[in-house]
Amino acid sequence: MNEHRNETRDRPLTTPEAAAIIGVTPGTLEVWRCTKRVEIPYTKIGRCVRYRLRDVLAWLESNTVTA
Numbered sequence: 139m140n141e142h143r144n145e146t147r148d149r150p151l152t153t154p155e156a157a158a159i160i161g162v163t164p165g166t167l168e169v170w171r172c173t174k175r176v177e178i179p180y181t182k183i184g185r186c187v188r189y190r191l192r193d194v195l196a197w198l199e200s201n202t203v204t205a
Contacts, residue, residue, distance in 0.1 A: 147195070150181070150188035159194050 151159070156178070157167040170176035171187065179193040 147190070147192040149191050151191055151194065153187055153189070156189040156194050159191075160198065 153167055154164045157164045160167065167178075170178070171180065176197075178189060178197045181188045181190075
């Protein structure tokens with residue numbers, strides 16, 4: 139069961155998929171990536187950019203502000 143969970147968290151996401159999880163537009167995510175304004179780990183496969191679900195979720199967690 140844990141193996142399946144890890145496979146799901148390692149699943150590659152497209153820019154639109156990652157942007158939807160974060161709650162921004164794909165264009166915003168592309169600008170962040172190109173300007174290094176926000177650093178979310180990604181992988182390039184040729185011209186294709188992929189994000190791991192675990193990295194997107196970790197970024198969201200690390201940017202959560204609590205009062």
